[in-house]
Amino acid sequence: MSRLISPSILSADFNNLGKDILMLNQSEADWIHFDVMDGVFVPNISFGLPVIQHVKKIATKPLDVHLMIVNPDPFIKPFRDSGADMLTVHYEVCNHLHRTVSAIRQEGMKAGVCLNPATPVHVLEDIINELDLVLLMSVNPGFGGQKFIQNTYQKVIRLRRLIEEKQATALIEIDGGVNLETGKLLFEAGADVLVAGSFIFGTENPMMTIHQLKNV
Numbered sequence: 001m002s003r004l005i006s007p008s009i010l011s012a013d014f015n016n017l018g019k020d021i022l023m024l025n026q027s028e029a030d031w032i033h034f035d036v037m038d039g040v041f042v043p044n045i046s047f048g049l050p051v052i053q054h055v056k057k058i059a060t061k062p063l064d065v066h067l068m069i070v071n072p073d074p075f076i077k078p079f080r081d082s083g084a085d086m087l088t089v090h091y092e093v094c095n096h097l098h099r100t101v102s103a104i105r106q107e108g109m110k111a112g113v114c115l116n117p118a119t120p121v122h123v124l125e126d127i128i129n130e131l132d133l134v135l136l137m138s139v140n141p142g143f144g145g146q147k148f149i150q151n152t153y154q155k156v157i158r159l160r161r162l163i164e165e166k167q168a169t170a171l172i173e174i175d176g177g178v179n180l181e182t183g184k185l186l187f188e189a190g191a192d193v194l195v196a197g198s199f200i201f202g203t204e205n206p207m208m209t210i211h212q213l214k215n216v
């Protein structure tokens with residue numbers, strides 16, 4: 001298993017976003033996570049293509065884009081053109097998930113699928129071999145700073161078993177309520193990548209927090 005950290009800029013200081021991105025460049029963060037929300041799939045609106053375009057100009061880490069939007073297909077190429085390196089769509093909104101995942105890969109991005117807390121991992125058994133990433137929500141999507149859902153540990157174990165059974169290569173990424181305590185248990189359960197927003201940007205020294213999380 002890898003032990004990667006993908007800080008979510010949802011909790012960054014948008015009055016000084018460039019400063020936070022330069023900090024992430026210097027930090028041990030492996031990726032930068034973007035929580036794109038449309039106010040329809042989730043009860044919140046965050047940011048979109050212009051933020052990705054501008055961050056891409058100064059970021060030195062891969063851009064890990066999480067689309068919490070109801071209609072991702074028309075935005076696959078725009079997000080590629082804006083600089084996304086990985087694009088994750090929600091299983092719950094894709095009527096033709098195989099087609100969507102193929103389209104993401106055809107645009108040259110890593111393809112991820114995200115599951116909400118109540119969506120079981122077995123829904124991925126016939127597409128897991130086409131995925132670079134599975135993102136498990138450990139909170140109900142829409143807001144940073146929420147309480148971690150404990151059942152996530154069991155989901156990680158089940159997903160790791162499915163990946164091994166199918167000899168798949170998808171990474172397991174977890175998003176929501178990640179801190180040192182949940183992060184340690186998540187890595188132990190088999191997660192590869194941890195997304196953290198408020199835990200990182202809510203501390204005095206985000207670089208140190210990222211270092212601690214990576215070495216938890």
Ligand code: DX5
Binds near residue numbers: 143195
């Ligand atoms: C929820 C968002 C959050 C964010 C991380 O829709 O996806 O999970 O990335 O939030 P924290 O780390 O603050 O729980």
Ligand code: ZN
Binds near residue numbers: 033034066175195
């Ligand atoms: Zn996310």
